[in-house]
Amino acid sequence: MRLRTAEFANNCVVPEVADLPSPAPDVKMRAMQLDSPGSPLRSIERTLPKPSGQDLLVSVRACGVCRTDLHVVDGDLRGRLPIVPGHEIVGSVIAVGSLVEGFEVGDRVGIPWLGGACGTCSYCRSGRENLCDNPVFTGFTRDGGFATHCLADARFCLPLPASFSDVEAAPLLCAGLIGYRSLRAAGEGSPLGLYGFGAAAHIVAQVAAFEDRQVYAFTRAGDEAGQTFARSLGCSWTGSSEEAPPEPMAAAIIFAPVGDLVPQALRHVRKGGRVVCAGIHMSDIPAFPYEQLWGERSIVSVANLTRADGREFLALAERIPINTATTAFPLPAANVALERLRAGTIEGAAVLVP
Structure with missing residues (x-):
């Protein structure tokens, strides 16, 4: 299924733009x-x-x-x-x-x-x-x-x-490139969790599916449209960010700029798992018990x-x-x-x- 859309929000078709000649001095x-x-x-x-x-x-x-x-x-x-x-x-x-x-x-x-x-x-x-x-x-x-x-x-x-x-x-x-760098930082394990299913996650999900990895998509509570969209791109499970996935994950990538998601994701990655913070900005990460990190779990960020x-x-x-x-x-x-x-x-x- 091609998701290509080239329409303005007001439903006007976007024309293909031809290469322009060298500009005149007064342009x-x-x-x-x-x-x-x-x-x-x-x-x-x-x-x-x-x-x-x-x-x-x-x-x-x-x-x-x-x-x-x-x-x-x-x-x-x-x-x-x-x-x-x-x-x-x-x-x-x-x-x-x-x-x-x-x-x-x-x-x-x-x-x-x-x-x-x-x-x-x-x-x-x-x-x-x-x-x-x-x-x-x-x-x-x-x-x-x-x-x-x-x-x-x-x-x-x-x-x-x-x-x-x-x-x-x-x-x-950017959504693709930062998502790709985040995916590589997360390692090759499966299943992979994606918190915040926006521009980056909808691209990363396709790369992970291409690599035969299970993908779990976490969205805002009640976002049924977002969860349907995630399933259409190959995610095998969808739910709100407050829900537990069907099984512990090998890694999770957090795209939403919400610090509260870090300890939540940690609770759901297995021993040796990794939580990747993919955004350039995030609200403060709250305190959490050391036992959630123990077991050689790790938290890393991705920059640029x-x-x-x-x-x-x-x-x-x-x-x-x-x-x-x-x-x-x-x-x-x-x-x-x-x-x-x-x-x-x-x-x-x-x-x-x-």
Whole structure:
């Protein structure tokens, strides 16, 4: 079953966007900008930036709306302001900097959360650029994809499989990538629990099913639609996050930003099991008895991604193939998309289409 959806929330069909010619000098770009934490995004217009050095100038064709964007907008994460959010970007290259190699005008590219790394710190030198001491994050320290155009470092952009449309590909660039890194951190055991069945979990469930693993999906209490959706993607059991699964789990991944879920998940993983905290932000984890951790259980977090993650996951996504469920919104409706994400009424992923 293909879950591909390319319709706006108002049921207007999203057109495929053709590659654009090089922009004229007076071309303007539009963007949805955050001026202060907790405030709605504001529509702005500015002069189109010029790429230099390693930069690509990209015409945005689709940009996913991620929970990290919501944390930035709500002020849970404090960074550069004003900022244009958005880090699940699919676009066409319309100009290149003088040092760019590997991309040309007209290429389709994916721009993920990790927008740059120093390459010299101990983490970068040991293959852990996701932990770089001086990183660049798309839509957080550098303007992102809630816009008609953006700049991106070509060295951190990813080629995208042609089998995915623009809207389908967008959620793969964070929900998919962070989900994939979280899945690998969880180990290879089965059954696997997923707490919070949103954009990331609906992709991870498909990868785990492809690997012949049992998947248990935990949703908000009473979310029958979410549980039905999870079962349609191969989950063998669904229930609320307060319920016990049919048997102890080998691992659990927590996508919901709720610290209370950590001790709950610990109670349901078997000895030697692991609880993976996949989000960039989470409410405080409450105290819990040591006996819940004893038995060589562990709690780990996942931070950011590496370019190797991107290459591995996108190749796997095409081979499976991953089906992304999406609801598309026009760019000016970014605040509506964020509110629906906050309310938990998006099945799969929200995507902005300029």
